Amino acid sequence: RRINSPLHFGEKSLKTTCLSIKKGVYCATFYRPSYFLFMHLPAELLYTKEHEWIRIDDSGNTATIGITDFAQNELGDIVYVEIETLSQTLDRNDIFGTVEAVKTVSDLYLPVPGRIMEVNEKLEEKPELVNEDPYGHGWMIKIEITGSTTGADLMTSGEYGKMVGQ
Secondary structure, eight states, rough: OHHHHHHOOOOOOOOEEEEEEETEEEEEEEEEEEEEEEEEEETEEOOOSEEEEEOOOSSSSSSEEEEHHHHHHHHHHHHEEEEEOOOOOOOOOOEEEEEEEESOOOEEESSOOOOEEEEOTHHHHTEEEEOOOOEEEEEEEEEEOOOOOOOOOOOOHHHHHHTTTT
């Protein structure tokens, strides 16, 4: 089943409890009494409502992008990542690729305007890196930012944690 909108999750949570510490936010989301999701949201990243994260470097000119711990957990086992936009310049909210899990395929949205400079080649052989380490070895693309990040609707870890808990 192909999802052409932001990542779609079927089960509504009952309650989310978050703890903010210096290195980020840790949240536990309870779906049923016997099922909950524990996630880490690093403070140095920014997040989108489409469940991508972005790490903008100190110069403000380049960024690394991937999907959140919440997103990879909700998608389940990731079996394929397709990104065919290397060297292309895209606008904010343009689709830069897709991620395929066992039961669904979801589009990936660029959170800020930019030129795709690098694609994580490790994901071709090991797409499960997105599940295992979404903020580290499971990153998806690196971009050169080509426009303003103002108005990009980027959220802090605390704001994103509250959003996914609703």
